[in-house]
Amino acid sequence: MGGQDQLFHVIHKVPQGHSPYVKAKHAQLVEKDPEAAIVLFWRAINAGDRVESALKDMAVVMKQLNRCEEAIEAIKSFRGRCSKQAQESLDNVLIDLYKKCGRADEQIELLKRKLRLIYQGEIFNGKRTKTARSHGKKFQVSVQQEISRLLGNLGWVYMQKSNYLTAEVVYRKAQMIDRDANKACNLGLCLIKQGRYDDARNVLDEILKRKVPGSEDIRARNRAAELLMEIRAFEPPSSEIAEILGLDDDFVNELEPLMNEWAPVRSKRLPIFEEISSFRDQLAC
Structure with missing residues (x-):
């Protein structure tokens, strides 16, 4: 019986025991009852039972139920009970929420x-x-990959705010560190939104010619081709392209002198930040 019980927990990825957290995971993964799982995750947090895991898991379940605002407040309220090592993963959950x-x-x-x-x-x-x-x-991620990923996410948020020039600067920084086809497509879209169609073509053509890492992915090439078709179909006369798009000047100014302004020089400073050079003057040429 013990062997069957252990196999059950392995199959359903549920921890063993009878604690509030274990009961919450059972409700979430076995009984498929998210509302009951949330109640039990609350009990686990209040009882001090695997608080870090309970808080993250509860936020995930709340997101599935479109209770994201509650999840945000829960993380903000209880992250102080979590270890320093857990803060990064909690930040990742918050960003998603x-x-x-x-x-x-x-x-x-x-x-x-x-x-x-x-x-x-x-x-x-x-x-x-x-x-x-x-x-x-589990997998290994390099500092270049992580910085580029975060910059890519940041560029996308600026896109949603219609701050296309700021998004362009951020995407170019990301591509300088760790190029990939997905961010190249987003960069192309930034340029299209600014009416800079020739620049956008150059970026997107590199994907179709497979000169960018990740451009072997058919989805990336299809998206690049769709954006190029959009340029051909909707390109207006150059005389109509006069709108000045939103620019978060404060953050662009932060990116440019990154090594000096974001933090004092420390022994743990990462060499990749020494390698990021300013290219904003090039955009003005």
Whole structure:
């Protein structure tokens, strides 16, 4: 019987025992009762039973039930009970919840904060890689990949705010660090939104010619082709392109002198930040 019980927990990915957290996971994963799971996760948090896991898991279930605002408040209220090591993953959950709620300004501030923490050596501890987890699987991520990923997310939020020039600057920074086809497509879209069709064609053509990492993905090439078709179909006369698009000057100014302004020089400073050079003057040419 003990062997069958252990197999059950392995199959359903449910921890063993009878604690509030275990009961909550059973309600979530076995009984498929999210409302009951939330109640039990609350009990686990109040009882001090695996608070970090209970808080993150409860937020995930709340998001599934479109109770994102509640999840945000729960994380803000109880993250103080969690360890320093858990704060980064809680930030990741918060970013996802802010996105779901359309709270762009909070997303931007949190993404900037995570970038500053990387520079200060708080996340990678001065190392070039760290272990990350996604969908239950562990993998190694480099500091370049993480910075580029965060900048890509930041660029997308600026896109949603119609701050296309700021988004362009952020995407170009991301591509300087770790190029990929998805961010290249988004950069192309930024340029289209600004009416800079020739620049957009150059970026998108590189994807179709497979000159950008990740452009072997058929989805990336299809998206690039669709954006190029959009340019051909809707390109207006150049005389109509006169609108000045939103620009978050404060953050652009932060990006440019990144090494000096985001944090004091520390022994854990990552060399990648020394490699980021300003290209804003090039955009003005």
